[in-house]
Amino acid sequence: MNGLMILIPVALALGLAGLAVFFWTLRHGQYDDLDGAAVRILIDDDTPLGGDDAG
Amino acid sequence: MNAPTLPTPGTPLPETLFSVPGMRCAGCIAKLESGLAAVPGVAAARVNFTAKRVTVTHAALSDAALAGAFAGLGFEAVPLADVMAADDGSESRELLRAVAVAGFAAMNVMLLSVSVWAGAAGPTRDMFHWLSAMIALPAIAYAGRPFFRSAWRAVRAGRTNMDVPITIGVGLATALSLYETITGGAHAYFDSAVMLLFFLLTGRWLDAVMRDRARDGVTALLRHTAPGALVRQGDGGTAWVKAADLRVGMVMIVAAGERLAADGEVIAGRSHCDQSLLTGESLPVQVLPGDRALAGSINIDAPLTVRITAAGAATGIADIARLMESAGQSRSRYVRIADRAARLYAPAVHGLALMSLIGWLAAGAGWHQSLLIAAAVLIITCPCALGLAVPAAQIVAAGALMRGGVLVKDGSALERLAEADAVVFDKTGTLTLGRPQPLDLAALAMADKSLALALAEHSRHPLSMALRRALTAEAVVPAPVSDVAEVAGMGVSGVWQGQKVALARPAADAADGLACVLTVGDAPPRLLRFADPLRPDAAATVARLSAMGLPASILSGDRAAAVVPVADVLGLPARAGLSPQDKLAAIGEMTMAGARVLMVGDGLNDGPALAAGHVAMAPATASDASQNAADAVFLGDSLAPVAIAVGVARATARIVRQNFAAAIAYNVVAVPLAIAGQVTPLVAAVAMSGSSILVVANALRLRSAAR
Numbered sequence: 001m002n003g004l005m006i007l008i009p010v011a012l013a014l015g016l017a018g019l020a021v022f023f024w025t026l027r028h029g030q031y032d033d034l035d036g037a038a039v040r041i042l043i044d045d046d047t048p049l050g051g052d053d054a055g
Numbered sequence: 056m057n058a059p060t061l062p063t064p065g066t067p068l069p070e071t072l073f074s075v076p077g078m079r080c081a082g083c084i085a086k087l088e089s090g091l092a093a094v095p096g097v098a099a100a101r102v103n104f105t106a107k108r109v110t111v112t113h114a115a116l117s118d119a120a121l122a123g124a125f126a127g128l129g130f131e132a133v134p135l136a137d138v139m140a141a142d143d144g145s146e147s148r149e150l151l152r153a154v155a156v157a158g159f160a161a162m163n164v165m166l167l168s169v170s171v172w173a174g175a176a177g178p179t180r181d182m183f184h185w186l187s188a189m190i191a192l193p194a195i196a197y198a199g200r201p202f203f204r205s206a207w208r209a210v211r212a213g214r215t216n217m218d219v220p221i222t223i224g225v226g227l228a229t230a231l232s233l234y235e236t237i238t239g240g241a242h243a244y245f246d247s248a249v250m251l252l253f254f255l256l257t258g259r260w261l262d263a264v265m266r267d268r269a270r271d272g273v274t275a276l277l278r279h280t281a282p283g284a285l286v287r288q289g290d291g292g293t294a295w296v297k298a299a300d301l302r303v304g305m306v307m308i309v310a311a312g313e314r315l316a317a318d319g320e321v322i323a324g325r326s327h328c329d330q331s332l333l334t335g336e337s338l339p340v341q342v343l344p345g346d347r348a349l350a351g352s353i354n355i356d357a358p359l360t361v362r363i364t365a366a367g368a369a370t371g372i373a374d375i376a377r378l379m380e381s382a383g384q385s386r387s388r389y390v391r392i393a394d395r396a397a398r399l400y401a402p403a404v405h406g407l408a409l410m411s412l413i414g415w416l417a418a419g420a421g422w423h424q425s426l427l428i429a430a431a432v433l434i435i436t437c438p439c440a441l442g443l444a445v446p447a448a449q450i451v452a453a454g455a456l457m458r459g460g461v462l463v464k465d466g467s468a469l470e471r472l473a474e475a476d477a478v479v480f481d482k483t484g485t486l487t488l489g490r491p492q493p494l495d496l497a498a499l500a501m502a503d504k505s506l507a508l509a510l511a512e513h514s515r516h517p518l519s520m521a522l523r524r525a526l527t528a529e530a531v532v533p534a535p536v537s538d539v540a541e542v543a544g545m546g547v548s549g550v551w552q553g554q555k556v557a558l559a560r561p562a563a564d565a566a567d568g569l570a571c572v573l574t575v576g577d578a579p580p581r582l583l584r585f586a587d588p589l590r591p592d593a594a595a596t597v598a599r600l601s602a603m604g605l606p607a608s609i610l611s612g613d614r615a616a617a618v619v620p621v622a623d624v625l626g627l628p629a630r631a632g633l634s635p636q637d638k639l640a641a642i643g644e645m646t647m648a649g650a651r652v653l654m655v656g657d658g659l660n661d662g663p664a665l666a667a668g669h670v671a672m673a674p675a676t677a678s679d680a681s682q683n684a685a686d687a688v689f690l691g692d693s694l695a696p697v698a699i700a701v702g703v704a705r706a707t708a709r710i711v712r713q714n715f716a717a718a719i720a721y722n723v724v725a726v727p728l729a730i731a732g733q734v735t736p737l738v739a740a741v742a743m744s745g746s747s748i749l750v751v752a753n754a755l756r757l758r759s760a761a762r
Contacts, residue, residue: 004179008167008186011163011166012163012190015159015162015163016159018159019155019156019159022155023152023155026148026151026152026155031151032103032105033102033103033104033105033106034105035104035105036084036102036103036104036105039080039081039084039104040081040084040104041081042080042081042082043081043082043084043085044085
């Protein structure tokens with residue numbers, strides 16, 4: 001019983017945190033281009049740090 | 056032409072959206088983003104791969120210059136109207152938030168419920184019920200709003216829809232569960248109520264995403280109609296005036312290659328206008344001082360000075376738009392399958408729940424138990440699977456079609472496409488590609504080819520551009536021609552190795568159709584003929600459609616001489632020289648005769664017919680108005696997507712029927728159990744998720760339907 005008193009609030013808090021993060025990502029448009037996100041990982045982006053010439 | 060001007064610091068750079076249907080892979084994204092960023096005047100480019108769009112942030116470059124930059128990277132890009140970006144998918148976002156809240160609540164309440172089912176008793180059970188209530192009540196209040204709102208609207212209007220039983224079911228279940236919790240009862244239905252919302256919201260969300268996606272796709276392909284014009288001012292200078300602010304009597308200067316923003320009378324300049332979007336006429340029409348020039352047509356050869364005689368709502372284009380609007384109204388009355396189902400379903404469910412309540416009361420069960428059973432009936436019959444049956448199938452089908460190059464506007468488009476039993480094609484731009492291609496290139500010597508390319512490169516005339524496309528594709532190297540000059544409406548000439556060379560209009564161009572003449576020195580001139588070729592697969596598609604029970608015919612605004620050869624090749628009945636009103640009337644006759652017409656067309660002159668057809672498709676090269684009027688837009692040169700779309704629509708209709716059958720079968724089994732009072736929260740939860748998952752799994756079979 002005592003364990004539950006701690007664990008259930010912890011579980012709920014974690015769930016709520018997840019929900020909050022989801023809302024945040026949704027508001028910042030992270031689901032606008034799901035297919036693009038899936039293929040962008042394949043792009044070689046090896047320009048040196050600080051280099052401003054991407055072309 | 057338009058030199059990039061640096062904006063004042065602090066003002067945001069203009070952004071232009073482009074639709075780039077040709078991007079396929081990560082390489083394309085990298086190439087587009089880095090390649091565009093390297094173009095002078097472009098600050099940044101961001102690709103949205105899902106919508107196949109690119110947002111370019113730039114220093115006031117013209118659309119044509121930006122499209123040129125895309126072409127330089129090997130992509131075809133269409134600039135799109137900037138109106139749409141603002142309210143992007145607000146409905147689907149709100150639904151997605153509701154799905155997230157309902158999902159969160161469902162998971163947590165389910166954890167607690169499982170503990171209760173597993174045997175938690177006494178104070179532990181009560182505590183779990185209280186916790187469930189604490190999670191479920193705010194979640195239901197938040198996530199249920201879409202249903203509550205819609206149900207309230209329906210009830211107030213004296214109607215009933217699918218949302219009414221949902222609202223009553225959820226409300227009753229919540230109220231009873233709360234009562235049980237307060238009195239320390241054994242069963243609470245919080246999990247059912249929340250899960251019900253979760254599944255139903257998922258269905259709604261899929262439906263909304265489908266509509267958003269299609270709208271993205273279709274608006275993404277909208278072309279800029281002329282946004283405005285250069286107007287001569289009183290002091291002799293010129294100023295850019297937006298199309299909406301143009302007034303009769305203003306004098307506008309239309310550059311070669313520009314689209315007219317208003318109807319008018321030419322007062323200076325000789326040129327040809329491409330009116331194919333307005334009339335379907337594939338040959339450019341010559342305009343001389345005193346002639347009428349129409350809004351929406353493209354000025355091809357030389358600058359024109361035009362006095363405006365009609366602007367805004369008075370233009371010929373606007374007439375067509377009005378015709379289109381009134382023709383499209385019949386289609387907006389189309390009742391979607393899901394709504395038709397809801398019309399039967401909602402009263403049936405209400406009746407069943409009420410009957411079980413009365414029945415159990417009559418059997419002496421007491422108010423509490425009777426209400427509990429009535430709530431169980433409402434919950435178990437709640438159209439979870441039914442709510443998913445249609446949108447799940449349609450979104451999977453729309454996704455498959457999108458990968459196959461067809462953008463579908465909404466679910467009802469798929470339903471109507473499955474019902475079509477006749478097909479009507481426009482000619483120019485629909486059966487044919489709508490862009491001329493040279494016929495006599497093979498007979499041309501290499502030296503002549505490189506001369507022709509060198510000259511064609513200096514002109515924006517459609518034939519020159521066609522010649523350039525064809526010759527560049529053959530990897531011809533342009534010859535070094537000097538002193539190149541273009542004479543408006545006559546052609547391009549220059550000097551090569553001391554000889555005069557020219558690419559010019561043949562003496563009698565109207566008789567010969569599309570042609571130009573290449574002259575080199577004193578050698579006899581060579582006639583280069585052009586033709587507007589049929590789309591690849593046109594014949595195969597027509598045959599396939601007729602095998603599917605959709606006989607085809609042609610309604611064209613072009614001259615009979617241009618229509619007959621096409622009709623002969625395809626073996627189709629054809630009518631030529633039709634005005635937009637004629638086309639509308641022809642579709643109306645077919646509809647009166649009982650046909651459900653699939654109209655395929657691209658021109659503005661097809662707009663009213665597209666809107667009047669039972670269902671309509673347009674190629675991605677179509678005018679924006681036609682794409683708006685069409686239910687589906689297909690990309691690429693091939694006509695095959697039309698037949699594929701009909702096939703997928705029919706497969707979708709089949710899957711939807713199966714899903715309805717599954718949902719009904721589930722109810723036939725579950726409802727008697729619920730009425731008999733045998734449904735515990737556990738059974739309700741299992742039955743509900745089981746049927747929903749079955750329906751979604753069935754819909755996923757459409758994934759490869761477009762192949």
